[in-house]
Amino acid sequence: MDEMQEIIKNYVIKEYVEDDTELTYDSPLISGGIVDSFSMVSLKRFLENKYNIAIPDDKATPEAFDSVNKICALVREYVK
């Protein structure tokens, strides 16, 4: 599953980080102001396409998306 962490981390960096902020698997993404809650939707769509899953809207909360590790945990719930 390390691969998943790396894929998600790289996506977040490419998509949201515009300077040289360092990112770890536990960096707070939304509460830390790296991902604004508006832009979560592309992250959600990316995960759904990439892992061929459907994350219900009520599970795609800012808390559940707040770090790479939390996102991995969420994704794993839905990957068959």
Next chain:
Amino acid sequence: MAYTENTRGMYSEILTGLQDAGLFKQERYIHSSQAADIEVEFPAGAPLKKVINICANNYLGMSSHPEVVKAAHEGLDSHGYGMSSVRFICGTQDIHRTLEQMVTQFLGTEDTILFPSCMDANAGVFEAVLTKDDVMISDRLVHASIIDGIRLCSAMHDTFKHSDMEHLEEKLQLHNDKRLKCVITDGVFSMDGDTAKLDKMVELCEKYDALLFVDDSHSSGFIGKTGRGTHEQYGVMGKIDIITTTFGKGLGGASGGCVSGRRELVEMCRQKARPYLFSNTIAPPVVAGVIKVLEILSASTDRRDKLEKNTEFWRKGLTEAGLIIKAGDTPIVPVMLFNAKLAQDVSRDLYDQGIYAIGFFFPVVPQGQARIRTQISAGHEIHHLEKALEAFRKVGKKYDILGKSKQEIIERYGM
């Protein structure tokens, strides 16, 4: 009494916190009408000071134009003071429809609907035309009023990096399964004074079958050869599906806004946009004033031409003085100081020199990008700008920032 001492204390604490953080906004009372030369009471109670205003959105110097003032007087006499009703009950006069038709003609669109303000236009338009089956894809630096409108709409929302067309294209691909895609941008971005790449955006919207929304509040009346806006500058008139703009800046400076664009979308606003349905529209004297503004601007490009010359003079002068400005060609010219306290100090010293310009810093602009935003007007004469440049040179020298690089300024003053 429900407003207990505890409650009062809670709010006092929040307000004190704002003050301590240097984020507390204070008004300055202007005792004259809006113009290049104004008389200001600041701080409250201080004697009046004559200063040159270089931070108004009075781009075309229309705010106190004698013909506009006269037209407003006449409108007041012929159509009264207020309507005491929203548009669809008994709040629409002939002049409201006349103004809508004139704006349609001026912007080269299909139809127009007035709103009490452009804030209201932006707040109402998305909810009126989009549903949960659609997606809104907005530039990350759009104006706060657009963000509010997006929040009120049930469509999915995503963003693209500021003016990054590759990123926008990725997003258009990502959301290609949606019923409608609506790309959302400002025409001129109010903090940096840069323009959206509308030619490229139209191309992408045509390729991916998306609607294009542009807020031209900081463009209408002066951007483009005849001042129609960013769509004229980029050669895409008739291709923007929704334009919103304000009458509170270049187009007279009083108040009011509109949605202008595709006939059916405008009609959807007339049927469904809540700020249109539930709030009084623009008052008759203001409508009469805006009509006069559009008449003046349609008859001659003198004012926007003068603004263009003034802007060139100002940008060149600041650059030659050794200050760092954001590149571009619009009358919004940010002088970059990077550090918030430095921006406030420079603003205060400029004021002592008789120049009224305001410092902007986080959270209005990103951390480490504090600046003085200057805004040029056709109401300025070269002598105003020379005096303002002189003040910038003097204050710049005091803080030893003339000819210094971004790096050097940050090393000395911090981010």
